Amino acid sequence: MILLLKATYYEILKIFNRMRTYIGFATVTLLVPMIMYLAHRFGFDVQDQALRALGDSVMFVGTLVNGLLVSYYLMNVLWVHFPFFIVLVGGDIMAGEAAAGTFRVLMTRPITRFQILTSKFIATFFYTAVIVFYLGIVCIGSGVMIVGGGDLFVFDKGILILSQNEALFRFLIAYGLAVVVQMVVAALTFFFSTIASNGIGPIIGTYAVLVVSLILSVIQIDVLDTVRPYLFTTYFDVFFAPFADPIPWREIVQKSLCLGGYIIGFYILSLLVFIRKDILS
Amino acid sequence: MIIQTHNLGKRFGDRWAVKNLNLTVEKGQIFGFLGPNGAGKSTTIRMLLNLIRPSAGCFELLSQRVGSSGKKIYARIGALVEKPDFYLYLTAEKNLEILAALSGCNSRQRIREVLEIVNLQERAQENVRNYSHGMKQRLGIAQALLHDPELVILDEPTSGLDPEGIHEIRELIISLASEREMTILLSSHQLHEVEQVCTHMAIIDNGSMVVQGAVKELLGKTDFYVTEVRIDRPEDAYQLLKTEKWLDDITLDDELLKVHLSADSRPLLAEFLVRHDFRIYSIIPRTSLEDYYLTLLKKRHGR
Numbered sequence: 001m002i003l004l005l006k007a008t009y010y011e012i013l014k015i016f017n018r019m020r021t022y023i024g025f026a027t028v029t030l031l032v033p034m035i036m037y038l039a040h041r042f043g044f045d046v047q048d049q050a051l052r053a054l055g056d057s058v059m060f061v062g063t064l065v066n067g068l069l070v071s072y073y074l075m076n077v078l079w080v081h082f083p084f085f086i087v088l089v090g091g092d093i094m095a096g097e098a099a100a101g102t103f104r105v106l107m108t109r110p111i112t113r114f115q116i117l118t119s120k121f122i123a124t125f126f127y128t129a130v131i132v133f134y135l136g137i138v139c140i141g142s143g144v145m146i147v148g149g150g151d152l153f154v155f156d157k158g159i160l161i162l163s164q165n166e167a168l169f170r171f172l173i174a175y176g177l178a179v180v181v182q183m184v185v186a187a188l189t190f191f192f193s194t195i196a197s198n199g200i201g202p203i204i205g206t207y208a209v210l211v212v213s214l215i216l217s218v219i220q221i222d223v224l225d226t227v228r229p230y231l232f233t234t235y236f237d238v239f240f241a242p243f244a245d246p247i248p249w250r251e252i253v254q255k256s257l258c259l260g261g262y263i264i265g266f267y268i269l270s271l272l273v274f275i276r277k278d279i280l281s
Numbered sequence: 282m283i284i285q286t287h288n289l290g291k292r293f294g295d296r297w298a299v300k301n302l303n304l305t306v307e308k309g310q311i312f313g314f315l316g317p318n319g320a321g322k323s324t325t326i327r328m329l330l331n332l333i334r335p336s337a338g339c340f341e342l343l344s345q346r347v348g349s350s351g352k353k354i355y356a357r358i359g360a361l362v363e364k365p366d367f368y369l370y371l372t373a374e375k376n377l378e379i380l381a382a383l384s385g386c387n388s389r390q391r392i393r394e395v396l397e398i399v400n401l402q403e404r405a406q407e408n409v410r411n412y413s414h415g416m417k418q419r420l421g422i423a424q425a426l427l428h429d430p431e432l433v434i435l436d437e438p439t440s441g442l443d444p445e446g447i448h449e450i451r452e453l454i455i456s457l458a459s460e461r462e463m464t465i466l467l468s469s470h471q472l473h474e475v476e477q478v479c480t481h482m483a484i485i486d487n488g489s490m491v492v493q494g495a496v497k498e499l500l501g502k503t504d505f506y507v508t509e510v511r512i513d514r515p516e517d518a519y520q521l522l523k524t525e526k527w528l529d530d531i532t533l534d535d536e537l538l539k540v541h542l543s544a545d546s547r548p549l550l551a552e553f554l555v556r557h558d559f560r561i562y563s564i565i566p567r568t569s570l571e572d573y574y575l576t577l578l579k580k581r582h583g584r
Contacts, residue, residue, distance in 0.1 A: 003383065010379045017370055101366030105424060108330045109383040110356040278333035 011123035024085030032138045036146040039070045067143025068152040087189040091202030094193035128186045129179045136175035173242040187266035194270040232262045283464040290337030298324040299488040313475035313482035314468040321488035322468045359430035365421025369410040384428040395423040414441040436468045476570035507572040510538040511562040
């Protein structure tokens with residue numbers, strides 16, 4: 001156990017000593033405040049769209065747009081765009097060692113393959129959690145500072161108005177669930193990384209599966225109804241669930257358990273591959 | 282027994298890279314592990330170090346059956362397998378710190394000691410990315426010694442080092458065995474190095490054991506003596522001798538005849554040359570490991 005903890009600590013240290021780890025952080029740091037500034041300076045199209053959807057039944061005076069609303073819409077990057085920063089690091093965590101030949105040095109130590117893989121998996125989880133929460137903090141922080149705070153208007157199913165404090169609480173839950181969603185992506189890329197011997201293969205492989213899976217989850221064709229429950233992307237919308245009223249806890253737990261199953265499944269597959277793998281490079 | 286393999290084998294597809302290998306290394310030996318490229322040396326070492334799984338047989342390290350003891354036994358073993366690879370984006374010291382922690386020793390003092398042993402203490406804070414191949418090689422040896430192991434497995438440890446570095450590593454290997462009582466398994470293509478350093482050796486070819494034993498004993502076997510002969514008219518002598526059945530082989534190299542024959546047959550050679558009116562300047566029996574090795578493999582391949 002102590003060896004596993006030590007190995008995990010050093011895996012985290014290795015992750016945060018690499019340049020590629022900071023690509024995601026740098027992008028979020030630069031891009032999100034810029035979007036907030038642009039939303040503040042030039043307006044945010046969502047207000048018009050939302051009011052148009054409500055037709056003539058509501059007359060609204062003032063502005064709906066604030067930092068929380070923009071942050072809410074920015075959560076959509078978690079579907080396809082943001083996973084890039086996860087696969088960039090997660091895809092390299094096993095394959096990178098294989099390509100660099102460092103497994104040879106690492107595995108001549110009294111540490112088991114189970115411990116090596118598990119420590120890397122935990123480190124990947126840690127990175128995923130850190131970068132997802134960083135996105136949340138930058139979105140909400142820069143949103144409130146640049147665009148301004150206030151009540152959050154959610155228009156997905158009618159109008160839901162959340163006070164700023166309530167909205168912040170919902171964001172906290174949402175980003176916690178976003179970690180689970182991104183961890184599925186991380187676990188998938190980790191599995192590919194265990195098989196591959198370079199860092200590019202897992203990135204391409206994960207994105208191919210992710211995009212195809214998302215398309216199949218979203219397209220409304222009856223014949224796909226039987227396939228959809230088996231696609232992990234079907235449960236990806238769980239991070240938007242906290243913005244309903246009341247919060248659908250049952251749905252959140254069910255979807256989280258499904259996603260957790262995928263995470264454990266990909267971890268077990270990775271373990272089975274790695275334990276039998278001959279280290280030749 | 283420090284290393285004992287029992288009919289160890291590894292198959293890649295249909296090809297056996299190592300087959301029925303019975304290797305025995307005892308405490309305190311500096312054991313040379315020799316063989317041509319593709320003979321199965323690295324595969325054997327990888328099996329011993331748990332990098333690849335054997336397809337057949339089993340082995341013991343430090344008198345413990347590997348598998349039953351888990352990986353704890355590797356806390357007593359240091360290794361450098363092929364080229365030394367490290368985390369290039371970390372300093373040498375940080376690399377060693379990680380490996381030390383995973384080996385169950387965490388002493389900064391020990392890290393400094395091993396860096397000093399391999400003469401890298403002044404560049405310990407540099408990223409390994411900036412290291413030359415020779416420096417990485419020395420760092421590779423440092424990581425193998427980090428946890429003060431009882432058995433050190435070194436695969437081509439002097440590869441890429443300058444002559445001074447090679448000399449230092451040879452001296453280090455000898456001192457590790459004599460002063461720290463470490464057992465060393467040394468895989469190398471440098472026959473001269475093995476001859477100078479090793480007390481025992483094994484030669485494998487096509488994945489099978491050809492011979493193993495004490496270096497002195499093996500080289501003392503008369504069958505493998507090469508006799509260097511300097512005479513007048515070496516070309517004529519070469520033409521005459523190459524048809525003779527009582528010698529194993531003969532080559533002419535820059536007016537020097539190299540005759541492969543047993544020590545018992547050496548008087549016959551002198552007699553033969555005198556009888557054919559050659560003037561003999563010198564007849565020198567040589568028993569270098571290189572001759573031994575080449576002769577052995579030639580015989581094995583029927584050349």
